Amino acid sequence: MEKVYISGPMTGYANFNRDAFNEEAERIRSGGLIPLNPAILPDGLSQFQYMDICIAMLRCADAIFMLPGWQKSEGAKAELALAKKLKIKAYDVSAEGS
Numbered sequence: 001m002e003k004v005y006i007s008g009p010m011t012g013y014a015n016f017n018r019d020a021f022n023e024e025a026e027r028i029r030s031g032g033l034i035p036l037n038p039a040i041l042p043d044g045l046s047q048f049q050y051m052d053i054c055i056a057m058l059r060c061a062d063a064i065f066m067l068p069g070w071q072k073s074e075g076a077k078a079e080l081a082l083a084k085k086l087k088i089k090a091y092d093v094s095a096e097g098s
Contacts, residue, residue: 004028005036005058005088007079008067020067024093028065036061051075061088068094 006024010016021039028035036057041050054075058064064083070076070092083090 001032001034002062003034003036003060005054005061005064005079005083006038006067007058007064007070007073007076007083009069009073009076010039011073011075017067017069024065024067047075051078054079055082058082058088059086063089063091066090066092066094070094 006021006028008017008020010018010021016039018039021037025035025037025039038050038054038057041053045053058079061083064079066076066080070080080090
């Protein structure tokens with residue numbers, strides 16, 4: 001089953017934008033895919049620790065879905081760059097109208 005990493009802005013958003021991440025995770029799950037959702041990580045880690053975990057999740061993915069606003073997130077831009085380097089398929093969910 002295909003695994004999909006969800007990337008997008010978190011810093012500066014109410015509840016770290018978890019609602020958008022969780023809604024996308026449910027949409028991915030309902031499509032028969034496995035969501036890799038960084039929004040399930042606990043509060044209290046450093047930015048370095050979050051990125052370390054997220055990069056490991058991304059390396060396991062077959063695709064990356066970019067949530068609306070990802071262009072303003074340094075972390076999401078880094079994740080997309082890594083996905084491209086690793087030849088992981090990338091999709092801009094905001095461009096799909098989701």
